[in-house]
Amino acid sequence: QVQLVESGGRSVQPGGSLRLSCATSEATYSKYCMGWFRQVPGKEREGVASLDIDGVTTYTDSVKGRFTISRDNAKNTLYLQMNTLTPEDTAMYYCAADRRIGWFCRNMADFTYWGQGTQVTVSS
Secondary structure (H helix, E strand, O other), rough: OOOOEEEEEEEEEEOOEEEEEEEEOOOOOOEEEEEEEEEOOOHHHHOEEEEOOOOEEEEEEHHOOOOOEEEHHHHHHEEEEEEEEOHHHHHOEEEEEEOOOHHHHOOOOOOOOOOOOOOEOOOO
């Protein structure tokens, strides 16, 4: 079973930057589609970014040009670099993984494995 542990969430002012990390217990990144999702209470979970095994990245429109998903296979770690943060980015952020790739990954459909989440708050 894949275990995912997020870290890096905290409070930040608008316009600031954060980097979220997602550590796993095994070398999954060469075999799994990886993604970042976020959820605000009372709203549906939203796919933020995904990284397929062929290196193709996908972003939801609201974060394009501001967020970057990447991975370090040697460290078994997935990252989400978030720049120019706005209050609308406030949410619980979740790391996720799934063996399904291609269309599934690029469309950020419901993943199989999830971390516990890390809170990002953007406020002045």
